[in-house]
Amino acid sequence: MRRIKLLGLVVLLICTSGISPTTLPKADPENGGLFLPDGFEAVVVVDSLRERARHITVNTNGDIYVKLRFPDSIGGNAAIRDTNGDGKADQVVKFGNYEDKGSYGTAMKVHNGYIYFSSELYVFRQKLEPGKLVPTGPIETVVIDDHAHGRHEHIAKPIAFDKKGNIYVAFGAPNNNCQEKNRVPGSPGINPCPWLDDHGGVWKFDANKLNQRQEDGVRYATGLRSIVGMDWNHADDALYVVHHGRDDLYRLYPDLYTPWQSAMLPSEEFLKLKEGDDAGWPYYYYDQLVGKRILAPEYGGDGKIADSSGKYVDPLIGFPGHWAPNDLFFYTGDQFPAHYKNGAFIAFHGSTNRAPYPQAGYIIVFVPFKNNQPTGEWEVFADGFAEVDPIVNVNNARYRPMGISMGPDGSMYFSDTEHGKIWRVMYTGKKKFGKKQLASMEARKLQAHIRTPDIKKDDLEAGLVTNSEKIYNRYCSGCHQKNGQGDGNRFPPLGNTDWVTGDKNRLIRLVLMGMDGPIEVNGKPYNSNMPQHRFLKDDDIAQVLTYIRSQFGNSASAISPEEVSEVRKELNTQTGSK
Secondary structure: OHHHHHHHHHHHHHHHOOOOOOOOOOOOHHHHHOEOOOOEEEEEEEOOOOOOOOOEEEOOOOOEEEEOOOOOOOOOEEEEEOOOOOOOOOEEEEEOOOOOOOOOOOOEEEEOOEEEEEOOOEEEEEEOOOOOOOOOOOOEEEEEOOOOOOOOOOOOOOEEEOOOOEEEEEEOOOOOOOEOOOOOOOOOEOOOOHHHHOOOEEEEEEOOOOOEEHHHOEEEEEOOOEEEEEEEEOOOOEEEEEEEOOOOHHHHOOOOOOHHHHHHOOOEEEEEEOOOEEOOOOOEEEEOOOOEEEEOHHHOOOOOOEOOOOOOOOOOEEEOOOOOEEEEEEOOOOOOOHHHOOOEEEEEOOOOOOOOOOEOOOEEEEEOEEOOEEOOOOEEEEEOOOOOOOEOOHHHOOOOEEEEEEOOOOOEEEEEOOOOOEEEEEEOOOOOOOHHHHHHHHHHHHOOOOOOOOOOOOOOOOOOOOHHHHHHHHHOHHHHOOOOOOOOOOOOOOOOOHHHHOOHHHHHHHHHHOEEEEEEEOOEEEEEEEOOOOOOOHHHHHHHHHHHOOOOOOOOOOOOHHHHHHHHHHHHHHHOOO
16 A cells, blocks of 8 residues: 555656656647658647747756747746646746847757757856756856847847857848848849858857857858758767748849749758858858759859859758748657657748748658768658648748757657647657658648649739739738738738828838838837838839738728829938939
8 A cells, every 4th residue: 555655656746847757648639730650649738828939948857948939028938847647738837037038039958957048139048956847046148149230130049059068059140142232133242241250150159158249159150141940960969050041032133033933942951060161141042953052143143153162061951942941950769760860850930932832831841861961851740730732821821830849758849930839749650660651741742832833833923914913922922921911920911000001101111211120010019121122113113002002901092103203202312312
């Protein structure tokens, strides 16, 4: 009897301390909406978090820590615990009330007894206490980004740790491709690009030293426009990243690129980096269709001139353009079949700017490794996040995968940014695992949001009859989306807002001059860059503004070319432009 009571006490202690049970929980019906390889099942740990989610990490006792997408005054993180082993969260507690809780905070990793996390401008850590869900110690600042760069397009602060006590932090580039006038058609690239001095790369710091600024670290690699997914592969002791390629090839250079090329290019690059590597941004981009680095048009390229210097590191795999790789994780567990050991999982958050073709990505990909080298192939590991296909507008996608982590039992965890949903994926299949078990996922590559789009059949613009809609889709829909609802995060909606239906002159000035900085639309803050569109003719601006003032639930009056001309003249007088 005493032995039974002692056993019960042990079980109780295990559950209340968040330690994962040895048996796997029951999967949810239809795997919580996910399509997975044969033998895998999923359970929804958290159906939704009000503040939504970005990156996640799982502690050695099974507790989950979440970087919240929309932090509030209570904190920018959430701590989650399953106390009874059913795979479902029983406790969700917010913590981490720190400076600069912007929506681009990214890092969330447990390392040497600390929980490390980031905001837009800082990397923080807090000491974890065994058995306690929420860290109670002070929030310490590890790295500070104190550049006076204003609005930063790629401000996430992903991190990785090596075996020698170093922390690696990415500093994204503050514009698209180092143009003199950012995202303005035909504006040349600055040569040499000054942003590379302290942006567009990865810096190495001491993981245990506090209040470090960039000058306290060492630039590890450069030529990297935007990194959100980064991990240290301990199997070969090396840093790996997935790199976002530049945007707007067709919008900025319509004489050199077609809409199809702009949807497919440039590649999202999976790179292994060693100290001193240069990935080529902004001078070159990687074209996965031809397998070469191509000279960027801002620097004299025509879409065909390839690099012959051998100066730049090439990717291990060039994924299709604009899939948005937002996390990377090397699998070291033993629960999954041997096929997955030391391979890489990549979360593709999904494109926003592939119009007139369907948006793409919105999947978890797996890259097999053999003898510490990628095989060159990639597999769809988890699909079904979007719940629609084709994806015309980014906000048509119900869920978008973001964070990846592994539990102490080898289960994998995936987070979603749109509702804050978290899945736990488990392997319950037979020991034998091979191509047969992967066949159904290979077939999913034919889905519109994964396959290479057909130039004619997948063109969503085919059959358009109005020039105004064509102008909108070319210059506006990449941010505000084809349905005018924005992306729900960086780019505001155009429907039912005074910014669109109100003062005509203010709207015209906004299009002509652009905007850089915070704006509030329908009670929600946005903080991104809208490039100027002074290069458009008065008639084109009048047409597209009349279009948005009569679409997306709006019913405002038309704008004439003459009204655009008057505002342009006033602005030219004020600025001294011609």
